[in-house]
Amino acid sequence: MSNKKNTLALHWKILIGMVLGLIIGIVAVQIDGETGTMAKQLVTDWVKPFGTIFINMLKLIAMPLIIASLIKGVSDLQDISKLSKMGFRTIAIYILTTVIAVTIGLVLVNTLKPGAGVSEKTRDSLIHEYAGEATKRIEAANEQAKQGPLQALVDIVPNNFFQAASSNRNMLQVIFFAVFFGIGIILIPPEKAQPLKDFFDGFNEVVLKLVDLIMLMAPIGVLALLAGLVVEAPSADLFLALLSYSVTVVAGLAILIIFFYPTLVKLTTGKSPKFFFKGISPAQLLAFSTSSSAATLPVTMERVEEHLGVDKEVSSFVLPVGATINMDGTSLYQAVAAVFIAQVMGIHLGLEAQLSIVLTATLASIGSAAVPGAGMVMLVIVLNAAGIPEAGLALIFAVDRPLDMMRTIANVTGDATVSMMVAKSVNKLHDPKVKEWDDFA
Ligand code: ASP
Numbered sequence: 001m002s003n004k005k006n007t008l009a010l011h012w013k014i015l016i017g018m019v020l021g022l023i024i025g026i027v028a029v030q031i032d033g034e035t036g037t038m039a040k041q042l043v044t045d046w047v048k049p050f051g052t053i054f055i056n057m058l059k060l061i062a063m064p065l066i067i068a069s070l071i072k073g074v075s076d077l078q079d080i081s082k083l084s085k086m087g088f089r090t091i092a093i094y095i096l097t098t099v100i101a102v103t104i105g106l107v108l109v110n111t112l113k114p115g116a117g118v119s120e121k122t123r124d125s126l127i128h129e130y131a132g133e134a135t136k137r138i139e140a141a142n143e144q145a146k147q148g149p150l151q152a153l154v155d156i157v158p159n160n161f162f163q164a165a166s167s168n169r170n171m172l173q174v175i176f177f178a179v180f181f182g183i184g185i186i187l188i189p190p191e192k193a194q195p196l197k198d199f200f201d202g203f204n205e206v207v208l209k210l211v212d213l214i215m216l217m218a219p220i221g222v223l224a225l226l227a228g229l230v231v232e233a234p235s236a237d238l239f240l241a242l243l244s245y246s247v248t249v250v251a252g253l254a255i256l257i258i259f260f261y262p263t264l265v266k267l268t269t270g271k272s273p274k275f276f277f278k279g280i281s282p283a284q285l286l287a288f289s290t291s292s293s294a295a296t297l298p299v300t301m302e303r304v305e306e307h308l309g310v311d312k313e314v315s316s317f318v319l320p321v322g323a324t325i326n327m328d329g330t331s332l333y334q335a336v337a338a339v340f341i342a343q344v345m346g347i348h349l350g351l352e353a354q355l356s357i358v359l360t361a362t363l364a365s366i367g368s369a370a371v372p373g374a375g376m377v378m379l380v381i382v383l384n385a386a387g388i389p390e391a392g393l394a395l396i397f398a399v400d401r402p403l404d405m406m407r408t409i410a411n412v413t414g415d416a417t418v419s420m421m422v423a424k425s426v427n428k429l430h431d432p433k434v435k436e437w438d439d440f441a
Pocket of ligand 1: 291292293294327329330368369370371372373374375376404407408411
């Protein structure tokens with residue numbers, strides 16, 4: 001198990017996998033005629049499934065990881081007041097960073113005005129082409145909107161643990177149960193609690209070891225995911241028509257990822273941007289390749305604990321909660337998309353409408369599931385609140401996937417940032433015990 005043979009860091013291996021995946025996809029797309037169709041089919045049948053297996057493996061351990069690490073983390077806290085202190089700070093910082101992200105998005109989209117450059121012809125052809133897809137999202141969002149104001153709260157409390165744990169969409173319910181169970185462990189006599197704590201401790205170690213093993217497959221997994229995405233992507237012409245919109249979203253996300261988070265980390269914990277990026281980059285690359293904060297969660301946890309020095313007591317709570325409710329990238333995207341659609345449709349948005357976007361994009365990002373494309377469904381609610389026609393969703397559909405990949409990076413980076421801030425504030429940020437995954441190679 002020596003790492004002498006193999007010194008290439010994990011993020012480089014993943015990057016190489018991504019580049020190879022893109023090349024394979026682009027080559028398959030470029031070939032014309034029957035051979036081209038065969039090449040694309042070959043990628044779909046023989047390459048893409050390895051990406052699906054990789055994502056499935058990550059999702060497979062997400063639930064066990066949340067249960068084990070959260071029960072262990074909470075039961076280690078010794079007293080409940082620590083939990084409420086940490087919980088309050090976590091939620092407050094999450095909301096604050098999300099509001100800042102929406103504001104950055106609004107400032108950019110109002111200054112760059114990407115909607116101004118879209119011709120009427122492009123607008124009509126986009127609406128025509130994607131009307132069906134848009135309707136599906138609108139129906140899904142309307143289903144959610146029908147429920148009462150407290151439904152989101154009711155949904156957090158499961159009535160059956162096994163049912164809750166049977167779907168990755170129910171993460172908040174499982175978090176609720178694990179915290180509740182952990183509190184129970186704190187409240188019983190220590191000698192009775194010890195065997196349970198030892199059990200979950202061991203369970204947690206095993207799951208983290210499984211993350212190590214799954215990450216050995218990461219370069220192949222991302223290669224397969226990206227090759228599959230490229231051969232199934234819509235034509236490049238549409239990307240060009242929506243270039244200024246995409247550039248606005250990406251610029252906002254880049255401000256968050258490259259400037260905002262590292263600065264927050266530096267100011268609050270004193271850790272350098274280099275340290276931060278070195279620690280979190282494999283999770284960022286995975287977020288990009290999978291478009292899912294939930295699928296990336298096991299890796300985010302591992303990186304934050306082992307490489308950024310956040311104590312398990314903090315990361316086990318802050319990260320699963322963050323993966324489900326803290327989506328700065330998604331909220332920024334929703335703000336830009338809403339105003340862009342209004343610009344293309346010639347609708348003027350006053351201050352009141354823009355403020356309603358800040359509020360609803362913050363709430364909608366909290367309500368978005370940590371899976372690919374979820375942000376677009378919740379965008380419908382933002383459009384409704386600002387009085388923008390829902391059908392406008394069709395305008396941005398073509399470029400949603402690549403932007404989803406980018407916004408998921410911001411979502412995951414935001415969670416990692418807040419976990420460091422909260423850890424520092426409760427004296428639980430240590431020097432990391434840097435562990436090389438490449439030890440296995
Ligand atoms: N894919 C995003 C995530 O998992 C959510 C979204 O914006 O669609 O974080």
